[in-house]
Amino acid sequence: MxxxxxxxxxxxxxxxxxxxxxxxxxxxxxxxxxxxxxxxxxxxxxxxxxxxxxxxxxxxxxxxxxxxxxxxxxxxxxxxxxxxxxxxxTFLGTAPVQVAGSPAQAAGLAAEVRAGAVASWALTERDHGSDLLAGELTARRTEGGWRLDGEKWLINNATRSRFLCVLARTDERGGPRGFSLFLVDKDRLAPGSHRPLPKVRTHGIRGADISGIAFDGAVVPEEALVGAAGTGAETVLKTLQLTRTVCTALSLGALDHGLRIATEYALGRHLYGRRLSDLPRVRRILGEAGAGLIVAEAVTTVAARAIHTLTPEMSVIASVTKALVPTLAQDTLDQLSELLGVRSFLSDTYLDGAFAKLDRDHRIVAVFDGSTAVNRSLLIDHFPVLARSWHRGTADRDAVTATLPGSPPRPFDPGRLRLLSTRGCSLVQLLPEALDRLRAGVRQGQLPPEAARMADELTGLAEAVHTGMEHQERTVRDVPQSAFDLAAQYELCFAAAALVHLWLDSARTAYDGLWLQAGLTLVLNRLGIAVDETRATAFDRLADRLLATPDSAPLSLPAHHAQGGVQ
Known part of the structure; x- marks a missing residue:
């Protein structure tokens, strides 16, 4: 529920x-x-x-x-x-303090946030983008604490926020131990020691406060330091494992909205004397889009649960989730744009330009908290351990079981976060066994025979992906395109594992066979397996569901249908 x-x-x-x-x-x-x-x-x-x-x-x-x-x-x-x-x-602005701050610091910020204070996370700079270790904003020890000098730019809520969690260079030599995080309360800074940088005009999320802040001798107290001096980069990387996972909620919301618009359009539009929704091509587009939402939601749900249960593996899981979900969501929105035609580009005439706006707004999600390329690069760093773990079988079975919905999550322990997962990814390691159980479901009549063929294809593809990772050659300066291709394929193996594990847990979560078949059909298609007419019927049946209940259609998983629809 x-x-x-x-x-x-x-x-x-x-x-x-x-x-x-x-x-x-x-x-x-x-x-x-x-x-x-x-x-x-x-x-x-x-x-x-x-x-x-x-x-x-x-x-x-x-x-x-x-x-x-x-x-x-x-x-x-x-x-x-x-x-x-x-x-x-504000969640992003508070997350580093919840990961590495002192209990008093975290509790104090929590009280302010609950009272309405806005927090922001100030990482990037104008000349360095996502290269955080090139940052030039400095924090130097001074009487009474630390003196901040420099700028942070393209920061969401930099101007409107009261609190900023600022990454600053505390060692002139820089490097992984050359940066620290500071919780800055702008209300406590001396007048003239900071100033806002102007809002930057953007293609999407036009009304958001995307601006910056400049510090000129701004002194913060010693207790503003988050964690130990020199641990800023480590805390940022660990915190990103949370924020990258959570921000995929934006993609799910965009898909909900886009699917509702497209479904209602198909039901209300007539072409050549027939409803648009009666045309096979239109139904196929809607069904594929629904399957895209199913896959995105399965991955995000499992990843968000994994924060509590597979915490030491979040360096892999968060990178996979952040690379896959916004990419898949944008591809799906592009499909819906084809269905809507020119109405998907109108900014005033059709539904106040709602689809055009959500499409523009969503395109930035893939860039938030590390672009798709950045996240796939992090996954490539894990190739050796992922390949070894696949063959050795080091999966944490109990943690995977606890990851599936249906029971209260374990309390989140930030102390279990790791910069690299030494155990690989348990969920994917257990995919072969999960596929065996899926085949057993076919034999018991729970799924059609086609599901067994999909299981066979997934078994072979997952083995090929891990073999490719094992033999992938790369250097620090030369990461070939083939490595990024393998990373994208591994993301789809993770998606398949999430889908199958969730279906196997259906006794508690009520995820049905159509949901599984449509999702796996989409995953296999993105892995290069063509969708024949036998498999395409899953998309068509999913379209029937969407069209039958347009108000609640965007909520794909049965566990959420009880919410009573979407507006």
């Missing part, structure tokens, strides 16, 4: 997401045209108490389960991505 908080948020937002409400399409479109911050919508989320879910329960917040957080942000994102980005940034 869905979390009660998600149900409450959905009901709360229904009061303001139509007509003249602050979340209404007209209001969102007007803010987008004017490139104006969605202040009223963010205040509504404050009134609901969403910010309390950004803070770990250990420090007085309501964050017990990262799946719940994903579904809450998804519920906002399916209304408007800009609002989700603007409000959800």
């Amino acid at each position: 869905p979390h009660s908080s998600v149900l409450r948020l959905d009901r709360f937002l229904r009061q303001s997401d139509s007509g003249d409400g602050v979340f209404g399409p007209g209001a969102m479109a007007a803010l987008d045209r004017e490139e104006r911050f969605p202040a009223e919508a963010c205040r509504a989320l404050d009134d609901f108490g969403l910010a309390a879910h950004y803070v770990d329960a250990r420090h007085g917040g309501l964050l017990h389960d990262h799946v719940e957080l994903v579904q809450l942000l998804r519920t906002v994102a399916r209304r408007d991505l800009t609002v989700a980005v603007a409000h959800g940034k």
